[in-house]
């Protein structure tokens with residue numbers, strides 16, 4: 001795709017419900033109508049407020065139980081970064097994991113190795129190509145997971161609490177990597193410093209969107225609702 005900034009996610013009265021153990025239905029996300037096209041969007045809110053559910057809906061990992069959701073242009077490929085990189089590292093060695101993500105785009109193993117090296121270099125992980133993923137620190141592992149996602153050249157990056165397991169230095173480094181991405185990104189986060197750098201912030205509370213706009217007022221509203229104003 002030539003113009004990544006043209007990726008638009010449209011939600012038209014999208015809701016998500018699940019069956020409870022008691023045989024009732026529980027609404028996780030109340031009907032939501034939104035158009036998302038900013039380059040950096042942060043989704044914040046209390047535990048269980050529906051942030052991950054929104055990202056999973058946009059990624060197509062779950063289907064709305066009501067309403068409709070569209071990504072435009074048609075065929076946009078989202079890439080998903082999980083809080084726990086262990087969930088998405090597939091191969092035991094760093095270079096092999098990135099090469100695995102390249103299997104669709106580059107047919108020769110040599111080409112995959114070279115591209116994998118380039119990607120690792122740009123993420124400051126050039127010296128870890130032959131390391132076992134089990135020998136990496138949490139921060140390094142999260143960077144490798146991001147490298148794997150980026151190797152697939154996603155046109156929209158969806159990141160679900162990607163800095164949760166990271167210490168302060170790794171959080172700062174990882175945030176810089178995320179903010180430097182060319183592709184548009186929607187990130188669910190408890191990290192208000194990360195949210196403050198977004199172009200637009202959505203605030204959720206108990207499955208409802210309660211604020212939507214510039215980081216300053218949106219984060220202030222979240223603090224107010226959380227009793228931390």
Ligand SMILES: Nc1ncnc2c1ncn2[C@@H]1O[C@H](COP(=O)(O)OP(=O)(O)OP(=O)(O)O)[C@@H](O)[C@H]1O
Nearest residue numbers: 018028045046047048049050051052053054161188
């Ligand atoms: N498939 C499902 N089945 C049952 N309950 C679900 C399902 N998906 C989400 N939930 C519930 O919906 C609520 C919202 O979950 P979600 O993971 O979207 O919250 P969140 O805002 O990302 O929370 P956190 O900040 O803790 O990660 C939670 O109470 C969760 O247990």
